[in-house]
Amino acid sequence: MGKDTGIDWADHTWNPWQGCRKVSAGCANCYMYRDKKRFGQDPATVIRSKPRTFSFPLRLKEPGVVFVCSWSDFFIEDADEWRSDAWEIMRKTPHLTYQLLTKRPENIKERLPEDWPLKNVWLGVTAENQEQADYRIPALQEIPAALRFVSVEPMLERVVIHNHTGLSWVICGGESGYGFRPMEERWAESLLHQCCAMGTLFFMKQMAGKKPIPEHLQCRELPISI
C-alpha cells in the first residue's frame, strides 16, 4: 500500500479514535473541529473508531511511517479503555514506525505499557509558543523513547528550544486554512538556526497561509525510520 496521507513526513495516518477537547492556543483552529462540524458530528466527544479503521495498520505489509491520531490526541483520558489495544497493534507491526504527537504530555507516563519504550514508536509534543515549549518539552524529556520530537506548529511566535537536550527532530509550520494566524519568516529562521546548533534534524513544513517556503528555509530532514 502506498502513501495515503497528506502529512508530508508520514506514509499513513491511523485514527484508532476520534474527537478531542481543545487544550491550548494551537488548538484554536483545529481542522478536526471544522470537519466534524461539517459532518454534523460533535468534535468534543471521543469515540473509538470502527474495527476496520482501528485495525488499519495490521493490513500494512510494507515498512512505513504511521502518524497516529490526526483527529484526536493519543493520550487523551477518554481513550484510556482502548489504548492497550492500540499498543498491541503497534507491537504486532514492528515493520512500521509510529509517531505519537501529543499536547498532553502530563498524561503520558501513567499511560505507557509495561514494555515501554517500544522500538518502533516515536514520541513528540506540540510547542506552538514559548509557554507550551517550556512546559511540554521538559515533560517529554522525562520519558524514554526510541526518538523524541517536537512539532512547532502552528508556530505562533518565536520559540526558543536550544536549552533542551535529547530532541532528535523538530517540525516547523505556519497555520493554514481560513482565519490562519500569521507566522514571521524570522521565527522559522531562528528555529532552523537553533536546530543546526543543536545537531537536531529540522523539517520545514509550510509557511502560514499559502505563502511559499523561501529558498533559505527549504530544509526537510527526516529521521531514519525502521
Ligand code: SF4
Ligand atoms: S489536541 Fe489536536 S486534535 Fe485535540 S483539539 Fe487540539 S489540535 Fe485538535
